[in-house]
Amino acid sequence: xxxxxxxxxADWPGGRNSVGRIAAGHLQTQISIPPEMDGPGVGTxxxxxxxxxxxxxxxxxxxAMIERADLPLQEMELQSEGIVDxxxxxxxxxxxxxxxxxxxxxxxGEQDYVKLNTLIEKAEANCMISRAVRGxxxxxxxxxxx
Numbered sequence: 001x002x003x004x005x006x007x008x009x010a011d012w013p014g015g016r017n018s019v020g021r022i023a024a025g026h027l028q029t030q031i032s033i034p035p036e037m038d039g040p041g042v043g044t045x046x047x048x049x050x051x052x053x054x055x056x057x058x059x060x061x062x063x064a065m066i067e068r069a070d071l072p073l074q075e076m077e078l079q080s081e082g083i084v085d086x087x088x089x090x091x092x093x094x095x096x097x098x099x100x101x102x103x104x105x106x107x108x109g110e111q112d113y114v115k116l117n118t119l120i121e122k123a124e125a126n127c128m129i130s131r132a133v134r135g136x137x138x139x140x141x142x143x144x145x146x
Contacts, residue, residue, distance in 0.1 A: 019043065051082035054096050054129045054139065062123035069119060071112050072105040095138045103146040116145065
């Protein structure tokens with residue numbers, strides 16, 4: 001079994017509406033509470049970071065699966081949405097929706113598209129971040145195939 005350790009350092013200078021900094025490998029940025037939650041909106045925030053982790057994990061997992069399946073990928077892009085619910089002061093990360101847009105080359109046949117559709121769902125189920133939040137955050141995929 002291989003284990004990988006990732007480290008993050010966070011500096012926070014004060015109260016709720018302060019602006020802090022995080023550093024983790026190549027990720028170095030300011031952090032604060034988003035304006036939607038009455039914060040200063042400087043840098044990034046936990047909501048964006050969770051969405052970013054889920055989205056990048058999904059697209060990298062899908063790309064690896066497409067490559068292993070030897071599908072003739074032309075291009076792929078992804079937009080993802082994170083929905084946070086605030087009810088009676090309780091903040092809950094409710095849902096993440098991945099919206100991949102995928103194009104195969106003209107060499108693709110019908111079986112390639114069948115396999116692609118399977119991989120689109122399989123990638124979400126196998127993504128490490130999706131597995132980590134499963135049971136707490138609903139993660140779904142709404143693909144567009146060209």
